[in-house]
Amino acid sequence: IQLMAVMEHAYYACFGYQVTNFFAAASRYGTPEGLKELIDVAHGNGILVLLDVVHSHAAKNVLDGLNQFDGTHSCHFHDG
Numbered sequence: 001i002q003l004m005a006v007m008e009h010a011y012y013a014c015f016g017y018q019v020t021n022f023f024a025a026a027s028r029y030g031t032p033e034g035l036k037e038l039i040d041v042a043h044g045n046g047i048l049v050l051l052d053v054v055h056s057h058a059a060k061n062v063l064d065g066l067n068q069f070d071g072t073h074s075c076h077f078h079d080g
Contacts, residue, residue: 001042004052006035017057 005015008024025035039049 001047002050002052006051007053017054019054019057022053022055 005017006025006029007019008021008026009018010020011018012028025032029035042049
């Protein structure tokens with residue numbers, strides 16, 4: 001199973017590729033525990049689960065994006 005757009009993202013009109021947190025399941029799809037259970041059940045049935053993560057599609061927004069995650073503009077994005 002390939003799960004797409006499961007990382008937290010703020011912009012509802014996008015397909016989920018303006019990620020604001022690579023380590024959080026998108027709250028609009030349920031709880032992190034629910035996602036864990038889905039993956040555990042799939043694994044229990046011998047089904048592999050792929051999480052679609054596209055690092056180059058992170059949100060650059062100053063207020064909710066990842067551009068200043070480490071206090072700089074170049075943790076996930078290039079300066080300039």
